Amino acid sequence: MNASPSPDEPSAEVPTRAVGLTVDGRDVEVVDDGISLLDALRGPLGVHSVKDGCSPQGQCGCCTVLVDGTPRVACVTPLRRVAGRSVVTLDGLEPEARSRWVDAFVEHGASQCGFCTPGIIVRLDAVRAKGGDVRPGAVDRALAAHLCRCTGWQTIVEAAEDVLSGSTPVEVGPRDLDAAARRATLELGAPQQVGERVVLGAVGFSADTAPADALIAVPVPGSDDWVVGESLVEARRAAGKVQGRRTTVDPVPPLEVPDGDWDLTLRTGWVDAAYVETDSSWCVPGGDPSPAAANGGAFGAKRHSPLPAVARRLADEHGRAVLAQWSREDCSRSAPKRPPVAAGIRADGTGVIHVVRTEGIAERIRAAAPGLEVVELDVAGPPTSVTLRGAGWAEAVVLVAGVGAPSEVVSVESGRVGDQAGGERVVVRTSEGAVAEASIGADGIRVRAAGGDILDPVVLRSYCIGAAHMAFGWVTSEGVAVDAEGSVLDLTVRSLGVLKAADTPAITVELVPSDRPPVRVSDAVFAAVAAATWRFLGTPPDWPAGLLSNL
Numbered sequence: 001m002n003a004s005p006s007p008d009e010p011s012a013e014v015p016t017r018a019v020g021l022t023v024d025g026r027d028v029e030v031v032d033d034g035i036s037l038l039d040a041l042r043g044p045l046g047v048h049s050v051k052d053g054c055s056p057q058g059q060c061g062c063c064t065v066l067v068d069g070t071p072r073v074a075c076v077t078p079l080r081r082v083a084g085r086s087v088v089t090l091d092g093l094e095p096e097a098r099s100r101w102v103d104a105f106v107e108h109g110a111s112q113c114g115f116c117t118p119g120i121i122v123r124l125d126a127v128r129a130k131g132g133d134v135r136p137g138a139v140d141r142a143l144a145a146h147l148c149r150c151t152g153w154q155t156i157v158e159a160a161e162d163v164l165s166g167s168t169p170v171e172v173g174p175r176d177l178d179a180a181a182r183r184a185t186l187e188l189g190a191p192q193q194v195g196e197r198v199v200l201g202a203v204g205f206s207a208d209t210a211p212a213d214a215l216i217a218v219p220v221p222g223s224d225d226w227v228v229g230e231s232l233v234e235a236r237r238a239a240g241k242v243q244g245r246r247t248t249v250d251p252v253p254p255l256e257v258p259d260g261d262w263d264l265t266l267r268t269g270w271v272d273a274a275y276v277e278t279d280s281s282w283c284v285p286g287g288d289p290s291p292a293a294a295n296g297g298a299f300g301a302k303r304h305s306p307l308p309a310v311a312r313r314l315a316d317e318h319g320r321a322v323l324a325q326w327s328r329e330d331c332s333r334s335a336p337k338r339p340p341v342a343a344g345i346r347a348d349g350t351g352v353i354h355v356v357r358t359e360g361i362a363e364r365i366r367a368a369a370p371g372l373e374v375v376e377l378d379v380a381g382p383p384t385s386v387t388l389r390g391a392g393w394a395e396a397v398v399l400v401a402g403v404g405a406p407s408e409v410v411s412v413e414s415g416r417v418g419d420q421a422g423g424e425r426v427v428v429r430t431s432e433g434a435v436a437e438a439s440i441g442a443d444g445i446r447v448r449a450a451g452g453d454i455l456d457p458v459v460l461r462s463y464c465i466g467a468a469h470m471a472f473g474w475v476t477s478e479g480v481a482v483d484a485e486g487s488v489l490d491l492t493v494r495s496l497g498v499l500k501a502a503d504t505p506a507i508t509v510e511l512v513p514s515d516r517p518p519v520r521v522s523d524a525v526f527a528a529v530a531a532a533t534w535r536f537l538g539t540p541p542d543w544p545a546g547l548l549s550n551l
Contacts, residue, residue, distance in 0.1 A: 019083045023047065024092025030079060037082055038063045038074035039233050041089065048208040049090040049118045049201050050074060053147070053276040054328040054493045056243055060276055061146030064119035065089050071123045073145070090118040090200065093125055101125065104159040105199040109462030112150035112184070113296035114198035115205065115277040120146050124160050132164035139164070140502040147493055149274050150296065152469025153501035155462050180456035187463040187522045190297025194459060203295040207325060210282035210290075214321035217314050219330055226310060228318065232325065244329035244491025251479030251490075251497075253542055254379050255342035258352040262344030264402045266534075268395065268543045270381060270480040270488075271338035273301035273388055274496045278331050282323040283311040299470075300387035301336055329491045336385035337480065341395050343372065349405030355392070358384040364392030367431070368409045369400050380486030389470065394527040401426050401531035402539050410531065417446035418510065426535070428528040433516070436524035438468070440536035444506030445472065445529060451521030452514050460521075464509045467522040471529035473499040475537070479544045503547055 016033040023045060030040045038055055041047040041063075053060035055075035063074040066088040090098065101121045104110070111117040120143065127133055127142050139160045143153065177195045184192035193203050202208075215228040216235040221242065229235030253267035275298035283289035289308035297303065311324040326334070339358040345351035349371040355361050357376040364386050365374050386392055401410045409429055416423040416439035425439040425446075437448040449464050478497035481489040490496065537545050 019079050021082050021084065022086045024087070024089055032079045035079050035233055036075050037065070037072075037077040037079050037087065039231075040079050041065070041074060041087075043231055043233070046212070047089055047091065051115055051118065051201060051205075051277070052207065053115065053278065057328060057492050057494075059147065059492055059494045060116065061123070062116050062119045062276060064122045064145070066122060066126055069126065069129065071126050071145070088122075090122055093122070097125055097128065100163055101159075102196050102199045104163050105156075106195060107458070108155045108159040108162070109458040110151060110155040110159040111199045112192070112462065112466065113275075113277065114201050114203050115295075116146060116148045117199050118201040120148070120156065121199070124163070128164055132166070134161055134164045137502065140500075143501040147276055147498060149276055149299075149470075149498060150466050151462060152465040152467075152507060153499075153504050154465050154469075154507055157501060175456060175458070180459045183455040183459045183518065184296075184463065186518055186520050187460075188297045189300065189520070190293055190303075192296050194456075198295065205277060205294045206280040206282055206290040206292065207323065209294075210323035211284070211321040214282055214323045215314070215318055217310065217322050217324040218327065221329070226314060226324070228314065228322065236327070241327060241329070244332065246492045246495035247481050247489035249481045249483075249489055251481045251544065253342060254340050254381060254482065255354045255356070255377065257342045257541075258344050258354055258375070260344045260352060261346075262351060263347045264399070264539055265342075265344045265541045266395075266399060266402070266539075266543070267342040267541060268338070268340050270340055270482050271474060271478050272332065272480050272496045273299050273335065273338075274478070274493070274498050275299065275301060275331075276493070278328055279305045279307045279326040279335065280323060281305070281307040281311040282321060283308070283315040284321045285315045285319050287312075287315070299389045300391075301385070303387040304336075304385065328493050332480070332491045332496075333382065333488050336383045336388065337381070338388050338391055339384040339386070340379070340381075343395075343399055345372065345399045345403055345405070347403045347405060349400055349403065349407060351399070353396070353399070356381065356384050358386055358391075360386040361392045365396045368393045368396035369407075371405070372396060372399070380484070381482050382480075382486070382488050389467075390523045390526050394523070394530060397428055397527040398531045398534055402534060410527070412535070416441055417448045418508065420446075424535070426528045426532040428524045428531070430519070430521075430524050432519040434519045434521035434524045435512075436521055436528040438525065438528035438532040440505075440532045444508065445532075446508045446510075447525055447529065448510040448512060449521045449525055450512035450514060452516040452518040454511050454513060455518050457511055460511055461509045463522045464511075464525045465507045467525040468507045468509075468529045469499060469504055471526045472505065472533050473497065475530055475533040475543055475545055476547050477503070477544050497544060505548075
């Protein structure tokens, strides 16, 4: 499919000229050769609170700004169209309003990595400026233009409703943000900050901290080559980047269920980690490259990102600082995916599971389901990794829970979480001693989490909600279409299937106090909610199984 021209692609009809506009109250002038407003803001104007998560797809909302008071997505707004107009970013919001948003997001744990937060706040502040619509569903509608992988939306909605309603901030008592950061780091297995700078998107993302004179390097589509330019626009033009599209082909699990007499079967497909900050890393000649994940670990998907090595090599070759960047399309094609499985299991927990060949996957599966014979198969497709959240282990937990087989790792017990009569709950135990319980009902998802010393209840609750959201989406909506040759067809961030705020069930979290050392519990929450969701749906054999209409 041919892509339509993006604002990054020059046209004979768009002559180079200077465009004057006002940015955050400052009159500026930018040379325009067909670039987007986002290119101008992040490039010559140096405004880094405006993020690039998908340009020029216009789908993640991270580059949202106000143009004459109206929210606009900067990556699909040609610079020439804002000539003479007023552009306001997070940095230019009224100081009192910005402070209130920051406080509310910190109080509710509504920002984890912080990459998507500035754009979300800009849009929500436009709602506030127009009187603050707090009717049911109003915040969900405002968030429809945005994508957040981390939080599961609920804490964002809570923070927004507090600010928009004008309610007095809830006094949660003094917080130890160092302890909060310890809990956040523990849950993601990567350094994580907590506090005001996270909400402001100022935690040192590589694309924001590269030297101003750094060359920009991007990959050439369909090859292993990289090209460099003085700007991202120049590099992408030289590489011949074409905007990705969403395919009309539905995701299909690539593996067949093993032959056998099974009580349950399950097939999963290619699933993207769907992190919003695309991979980037910069390096100076002879130096050490910046991390691909500056705040949080992209749920394990960036652990072995190739970009730091690319940045180091190119910096040494060119004798200058180099910022290596993947586009959203590059992430869709090249970032590791969750290994697809196809399994059959009997009521006693024995069975066979086929899985796309992935280093370390067999051990992860056997840790939760020793009765499963693991058969790894070579399948044409994108790379896979066990570093993604609970990969292999969570699938095994789901299968064992599905048949209710005896297990030290997972059990299905009567009574829903929260001492509610009727129904059932799935209980998952990790080797580190964490315990998570999950149940699904008409009132949404209920979770109880025991991970030792809570350290900070706001952060732990937020990470449990995020894990529950991710698990529910994994079962019901997430998947990537891949053709028979192994090429990824879904190249937009929206096509990954991450649940929108409006489609996310209410999530109730109970945290169990303890004086034991803290351990990671969100992976157990992820597995427990996935298993509970699958059982609630009636154990459909193929994922994604489709959204529920009664939650």
